[in-house]
Amino acid sequence: MRVEDLGNRPAPASLRQLFARVVRGHGPSTVVQRRQIPYWQERGWTQKGRTYNGSYQTPYGAFYGQIDEHRGGQIDFLLYNPSDEIRRHSHWTCFQHRGNDWYIVHMAKQPGDASSGIMTIERLIKEAYEQQ
């Protein structure tokens, strides 16, 4: 049987690309940076000066609130229009009416930052609903 040498010719581009991918292996992985933001920001609160506005978020609902940071380090946590469940909680006496349905939450131990206070109040609200 006669064999005729037809010479070389380039492989089709699709084959070349496939071969290159096999030889190259996986490309370098991309490290996705984690967002390092305070809890209050992660939960959608906004800050204007020394005042934060947002919601205490729990499995039972989101409750509108405000936080005022004072110069001496004191932080006031306010809750708007607390639900009946919160009003029935054993700590309800720690909520002081400030007018227009706003209540300030007294802290026996002040949190070191707004985020920790938000978490504390979210826990309290959850507890209020689970005690029913």
Place this chain on the structure above:
Amino acid sequence: MKHLSVVVAGSGQIRDVEIQPGTTAGDILHQLSLPDYLLSKGPNEPFFAAAESVYEKVKDGEKIFASTKAEVGAGVCA
């Protein structure tokens, strides 16, 4: 061995730690130099007690929170 990402609530800073069976919440906070903090799996989860072993209660790679101690209440209330 499990890896944990500890989110410091106030700053958002994430501290990666590796824990072994029997590691307590207190051990982690001590290692991270966060003595006045408490650890929890999230805002709606209870705090770990300082002497409580965390290893069995977390998954590898899980994110947990460190927040400063705070307590609702005052002389006038419960």
